[in-house]
Amino acid sequence: MKWHKEVLIKKAQEIVGSGISYAILVLVFLLWRYALGNKFEWQNIEPLSPPSVFVRSFYSAFTFGTLGLLLYVLKFYKVLHDIVVKTLGMWKLYNFIKAVVWVFLIYASYEYIVPWLFNLLNTGVSVLFNVAGIVLYSLPPLGIAIVLSATYILFKNRTPGKTV
Numbered sequence: 001m002k003w004h005k006e007v008l009i010k011k012a013q014e015i016v017g018s019g020i021s022y023a024i025l026v027l028v029f030l031l032w033r034y035a036l037g038n039k040f041e042w043q044n045i046e047p048l049s050p051p052s053v054f055v056r057s058f059y060s061a062f063t064f065g066t067l068g069l070l071l072y073v074l075k076f077y078k079v080l081h082d083i084v085v086k087t088l089g090m091w092k093l094y095n096f097i098k099a100v101v102w103v104f105l106i107y108a109s110y111e112y113i114v115p116w117l118f119n120l121l122n123t124g125v126s127v128l129f130n131v132a133g134i135v136l137y138s139l140p141p142l143g144i145a146i147v148l149s150a151t152y153i154l155f156k157n158r159t160p161g162k163t164v
Helices: 002-010 012-035 056-065 067-073 076-087 091-138 140-158
Strands: none
Touching (some): 012 140, 056 091
C-alpha cells in the first residue's frame, strides 16, 4: 500500500489544516457555551452510528479487510482447499463451505465487531469532548489562547510560500 502512504504524506498539510479547523470550531462552541453561563456536566455523546445491516458493501469490505484477511493469513482457505478439493475432489462443497464461512463472518462483523468498534470510537470522542470541556470550563483563558494559536497556525499555513 505504498500509494496510500504517498498520498497521506503529500496531503498531510491539508489533513492537519482541516483537523485544526474542526478543533477550533469545537473549542469556540465550548467556550461560547460556557460564556453563556452553562455549568460543566459530563456528557455522553455518540456522534458516530454503525451502518444498518442493509449496507452490504460496507460489511463486505469491512469483513474482507479484517476477519477475511485474518483467515487468509492463517491459511484457512488453503487448508480447506487442500482437504476438500485436493483430497475429496469436491469443488461445489468447497465453494459452499466458503460461502457459509463468509456469511458467518459478515454476521459476526455486524453483530459483534462493528458495534464494539463504534462503541469504542464514541467513548473516545466522548472522553475527549468532556476533557476539553472541563479544561475550557475551568481555564477559559487557556481555551482562548489555544483557539487563537490554532487559528494563527492555520492561516499562516494557508498563506502561499510559508510553512510552520
